[in-house]
Amino acid sequence: MMLQIKNIHKSFGKNQILKGVDVQIQKGDVTVILGPSGSGKTTFLRCINFLERADEGEIKVDNIETSFNKARKKDILAIRKKTAFVFQNYSLFNNKTALGNVTEGLVVGRKIPKAKAIEIGKQALDKVGLSDKYDAYPSQLSGGQQQRVGIARAIAVNPDIILFDEPTSALDPELVGEVLEVMRTLANEGKTMLVVTHEMSFARDVANKVIFMDDGVIVEEGTPDEIFAAPKEVRTQQFLKRILRD
Amino acid sequence: MSSQLDFEFLIDTFFVALSGVPIALLITVVAMTIALPLGFLLALTRINRLPILSQFSSVYVSFVRGTPVIVQIFIIYNSVPILLEEIFQKYDVGMKVYDVNPIWYAFIVFSLNTTAILIEVFRSAISTVSKGQLEAAMAVGLTTLQAFRRIIIPQTLVVALPNICTATVNLIKATSLGYAMSLHEITLRAQVAANPGYNYVEAYIDIFLVYLIICSLVEFLFKLYEKRLSKYKLVIA
Numbered sequence: 001m002m003l004q005i006k007n008i009h010k011s012f013g014k015n016q017i018l019k020g021v022d023v024q025i026q027k028g029d030v031t032v033i034l035g036p037s038g039s040g041k042t043t044f045l046r047c048i049n050f051l052e053r054a055d056e057g058e059i060k061v062d063n064i065e066t067s068f069n070k071a072r073k074k075d076i077l078a079i080r081k082k083t084a085f086v087f088q089n090y091s092l093f094n095n096k097t098a099l100g101n102v103t104e105g106l107v108v109g110r111k112i113p114k115a116k117a118i119e120i121g122k123q124a125l126d127k128v129g130l131s132d133k134y135d136a137y138p139s140q141l142s143g144g145q146q147q148r149v150g151i152a153r154a155i156a157v158n159p160d161i162i163l164f165d166e167p168t169s170a171l172d173p174e175l176v177g178e179v180l181e182v183m184r185t186l187a188n189e190g191k192t193m194l195v196v197t198h199e200m201s202f203a204r205d206v207a208n209k210v211i212f213m214d215d216g217v218i219v220e221e222g223t224p225d226e227i228f229a230a231p232k233e234v235r236t237q238q239f240l241k242r243i244l245r246d
Numbered sequence: 247m248s249s250q251l252d253f254e255f256l257i258d259t260f261f262v263a264l265s266g267v268p269i270a271l272l273i274t275v276v277a278m279t280i281a282l283p284l285g286f287l288l289a290l291t292r293i294n295r296l297p298i299l300s301q302f303s304s305v306y307v308s309f310v311r312g313t314p315v316i317v318q319i320f321i322i323y324n325s326v327p328i329l330l331e332e333i334f335q336k337y338d339v340g341m342k343v344y345d346v347n348p349i350w351y352a353f354i355v356f357s358l359n360t361t362a363i364l365i366e367v368f369r370s371a372i373s374t375v376s377k378g379q380l381e382a383a384m385a386v387g388l389t390t391l392q393a394f395r396r397i398i399i400p401q402t403l404v405v406a407l408p409n410i411c412t413a414t415v416n417l418i419k420a421t422s423l424g425y426a427m428s429l430h431e432i433t434l435r436a437q438v439a440a441n442p443g444y445n446y447v448e449a450y451i452d453i454f455l456v457y458l459i460i461c462s463l464v465e466f467l468f469k470l471y472e473k474r475l476s477k478y479k480l481v482i483a
Contacts, residue, residue: 049384049385050384051381051384051385077387077389080384080385080386080387081387083385084385084386085381085382085385087378087381087382087385089378091376091378091379091381091382092382093379093382093383093396093397094379094401094478094479095397095400095401095404095478096397096478097478104383104386104388104396104397105386105387105388108388108392108396109386109387109388109392110387137478138478139478139479153386157386157387
């Protein structure tokens, strides 16, 4: 088991966002989380990486096991080093070049010698098709290129699992394809991925598991075929009908 | 009093005024060295709404901003010696309060004053760096300290630099008020030189020029530094 989440709860003030979600992810799984906005998908993802502190529940990443409310700094840092996060709005370090963005977590976070880090960083950028942009600053890159740097930054640290938070939602439509293409390649290479997205084609073609969330709980989960061809729950059916009509 | 400018005196006194520059710069450097980190930390307490410290910073800023520097100087210059005298007596320090070089009072006043100004400078600068930058740093496995050192502070500095420059130049100019504590800085030196012959106009022209030269130089250096720091911003897609 690569990642196991048990009974996660999270509230913001009086708003209960997550009401007991369990997820298990095996090595090599590509899991897509679908759901209407406000259903708690992004919060769920952010809690895994402790960008939000969940109120209750347990997490196990590889051999690190802890509970959300008791996890100490050391555990959190260890979990963050085993996971990588791709942000909706890229969140590239504005003061670093593309290569600097990718090597930061290696050199500073993981104390990998600089020369080695640069080698790994260049490989990661090559992989996302940005061999000619090593020295470009985020302000010089298009949205699609920035998000590909974001993905390179995630794969460079060789994480057990990559968390994608709506990686294409902030992109112009014509730039979505290049990012999905990179994600498709990673999936084919057997990378373990947990993806929150509204890209139905990606969910259908690339994922091997689809989770439908609504109102802080998992309504239904299954293979893409099960979810898309024969959803059992009414809420899933309604959601898919709305989305797929567009 | 002559109606003509005494050029010889003008030139001589220019160098007298110039000899006060090291003191003005020393005060500036000391005040900045203390105020930069302190201002940054207190700005963080305000942004993160830390209890007590945040309120303290807020009140502190109001006090300093709401009073003239000259009044702050009078208060420190007149109250600290009384405090010191008691301490000296209590611990039997064989030192007289009036032996204390007034530059120490200047260090105190200008550090306190500049800290307040920089709290506000950093508060606005830090809030321009998006929360995503810190989150991304955390996500790639940096500790909070590393994230600040590598990602947040460099970006904050670029935004804050023009205002830090203004604060520095204001500070250099404000050291002229040091004459009120009989500090032998630029203004006092030139004025003393003017006393015997009543050549005040010449002396003030010299003082004017000396401040103008130093401040322009400092501004120029800041511009260079800003250009270097913000290279990631100047590039055009």
